[in-house]
Amino acid sequence: MTPDQIIEQIGSIRTAQPQNLMARHFNAAFFRSLDDQKRQRLMEIIASGMENPDSQMGAYAMHSEDYDLFAPMLDPMIRDFHAIPATTPIAQQHDWNTTAQDCDLGEIDPRLKEVSMRVRVARNLASFPLPGAMSKDQRIEFENIASGAFMKLINDPAFGGQYLSITPGSPHEIDAAEYDRRVSAHQMFKDMSGDPYLNVAGISADWPFGRGMYVSEAQDFLVWVGEEDHLRVMTMLRGGNLNTLFAHLHTGLEHLQTLLPAFATSTAYGNLTSCPTNLGAGMRASLHLQLPNLTENGTDLTRVKQEAKSLGLAVRGAGGEHSGAGEGGLVDISPSARLGVTEMEIMQRLYDGAAALWKLETA
Ligand code: DAR
Numbered sequence: 001m002t003p004d005q006i007i008e009q010i011g012s013i014r015t016a017q018p019q020n021l022m023a024r025h026f027n028a029a030f031f032r033s034l035d036d037q038k039r040q041r042l043m044e045i046i047a048s049g050m051e052n053p054d055s056q057m058g059a060y061a062m063h064s065e066d067y068d069l070f071a072p073m074l075d076p077m078i079r080d081f082h083a084i085p086a087t088t089p090i091a092q093q094h095d096w097n098t099t100a101q102d103c104d105l106g107e108i109d110p111r112l113k114e115v116s117m118r119v120r121v122a123r124n125l126a127s128f129p130l131p132g133a134m135s136k137d138q139r140i141e142f143e144n145i146a147s148g149a150f151m152k153l154i155n156d157p158a159f160g161g162q163y164l165s166i167t168p169g170s171p172h173e174i175d176a177a178e179y180d181r182r183v184s185a186h187q188m189f190k191d192m193s194g195d196p197y198l199n200v201a202g203i204s205a206d207w208p209f210g211r212g213m214y215v216s217e218a219q220d221f222l223v224w225v226g227e228e229d230h231l232r233v234m235t236m237l238r239g240g241n242l243n244t245l246f247a248h249l250h251t252g253l254e255h256l257q258t259l260l261p262a263f264a265t266s267t268a269y270g271n272l273t274s275c276p277t278n279l280g281a282g283m284r285a286s287l288h289l290q291l292p293n294l295t296e297n298g299t300d301l302t303r304v305k306q307e308a309k310s311l312g313l314a315v316r317g318a319g320g321e322h323s324g325a326g327e328g329g330l331v332d333i334s335p336s337a338r339l340g341v342t343e344m345e346i347m348q349r350l351y352d353g354a355a356a357l358w359k360l361e362t363a
Contacts, residue, residue, distance in 0.1 A: 003032055003039070010046075013053045022049035022058030025076040042070055044132070048201040057081060057277050060201040062133035064126060064264040064272045067279075078269070078276045082339040092270030092280045095342035098247040103351035105240030105287075109358060112240045115287050119249050119347075120234030122273045122282040126264040130274050131229065132202040139210025139226055140167060146225045147172060149259035150214045159221050159252045164188070165212035172212065186236075188213045189227045203228055203274060221252045228274050229282075242347050246285075250343075269339065280339030285350050286332050288318050291361045295329035304331060307360055311353040312336055333357065 001009070007028045014023035026046075034042060045066060049058020059077065061067060067074055076086070084090055106113035124130055128142050143165065150163040165172040166179055174182075182188035189211075192204035199205075211226040224232035233256060235249035257263070264272040271282035278284075294304040301315060301324075308315045314336045318326035325331050335341075335349040 006043070007031065009050065013050065017053040017055075020049055020053055020055050020058045021077040021080050022046050022055065023053070025073065025080065027073050027076075030072040038069070041066070042073065044202070045070060045074075048197050051200045052197050055197060057275060059276065060132050060203060060274045061130050061272070061276070062202075063129050064124065064266075066130075067266060067269055067272060067276075074276060078279060078339065081277055082280070082337065084340055090268045090340060092268065092339060093342050094270065094281070095344045096246070096250045097344055098243050098250065098347070100344060101243075101348055101351075103242040103347055105242070105351065105354060105358075107240075108355050109362070112354075112358065114238050115240055115289065115354075116236070116238055117240075117242065117245045117287045118234060118236045119245055119283065119285040120232050121249070121253060122229040122232055122271065122278045124230040124264045124272060124274070125260065126262045128230065130264075130272075131226065132274060134205075134210070136206040136209050139206055142230060143167060143170070143210045143212060143225055145261070146214075146223070146231065147212070149256060150223070152259050153214070153256060156255055158218075158248075159216050159255060161214060161216035161218075161221070163212060163214045165225075166208040167210060167212065168208070170212070182213065182215075187215060187219070187222055189224050189232075192227065198228065201274070216252075220248065223256070229278070242285075242287075242351050246343065246347050278338060281341065281343050281346060283338055283343060283346055284334055285346050286334035287350065287354060288326075288330055288332055289354060289357060289361075290328055290330050291357065292329035293361050294357065295325050295331060298325035298327065298329040298331075301325055301331065304329075304357070307357060308333055308353065309336075311356050312349055313353040313357075 010023050010026045013020055044062050046059045048060055049055040147163045154160045163172045164174045183190055192198050193207040214223040220237055222234050233253050235245055237245050269279040273279055273282055291304055295301055305315045313333050316332045317324040318330040318332050335346050
């Protein structure tokens with residue numbers, strides 16, 4: 001396609017799919033100003049949003065430095081998604097002081113003493129391309145570095161566990177039955193080669209090479225290897241105490257970080273990720289709430305999504321992105337903001353939002 005044809009196609013997407021931030025903020029003058037090599041790189045970044053017009057962000061970074069090299073295109077999209085005005089300087093801050101605020105949902109209502117809680121952070125090594133641009137050999141090389149770190153982490157009493165690889169021929173390789181069992185247990189990530197967004201972005205390429213999961217003995221600390229980002233480090237607990245959840249993740253993450261090469265970060269955007277929606281804290285903190293009244297017994301999420309949005313929360317089904325509500329109106333709620341907020345502000349927003357939704361549900 002010629003530049004004019006590309007610009008015309010994106011204009012059509014902008015008209016037909018106004019939510020597509022790539023199309024909304026496509027900068028034709030910037031695109032024309034690029035030399036052939038840079039223009040090709042930008043095309044790889046926005047390919048997912050062009051071939052999947054129903055995208056929300058519509059772009060995935062291929063290299064950490066893309067956020068600088070293509071800032072005239074990416075920064076407006078990032079500001080739009082994260083609701084940061086064009087005049088506001090972006091300088092991501094971090095705060096893991098998990099004892100500053102008491103965020104125990106069980107203290108609000110005994111029925112919230114056993115909710116399913118999960119918090120994860122995305123991390124990428126600065127020394128590799130982001131997943132969309134990795135070669136098969138780089139995916140395997142990265143997995144070997146990560147598994148080497150896990151072989152040291154297993155000596156930590158609180159985080160000891162095992163690394164489970166799905167790379168054919170890996171010394172940690174598990175069989176299909178074990179993989180399926182771990183996916184069914186909501187621990188291991190699903191086969192990404194079926195995701196049209198990730199396929200076009202190259203993030204699911206070479207499946208299943210370079211993919212796996214570290215899981216602690218207590219099964220409360222997990223690390224995905226080779227999913228949408230190099231690493232997704234997460235803690236999953238049942239309870240209501242978000243302080244405990246966040247503190248456990250932070251301790252494990254800090255230890256893991258000492259065992260790995262440097263993560264990709266920037267002063268402005270904090271942790272650099274494949275998808276611009278995950279920049280900043282790189283964190284998605286969520287919990288599952290049973291909200292039969294607010295979801296018409298799980299048949300209609302319209303009202304709960306409206307109420308949640310006013311609280312700065314996103315709602316999805318209990319089965320993950322693009323899933324419907326579970327039995328009895330079980331939904332996954334999580335703060336939308338990830339850039340320009342600290343880890344503790346995310347914890348507080350999840351706590352305050354969950355409390356407010358619960359009050360509406362039980363009114
Ligand atoms: N399909 C992509 C997803 C955006 C947010 N979800 C992620 N990163 N898993 C889109 O641009 O809509």
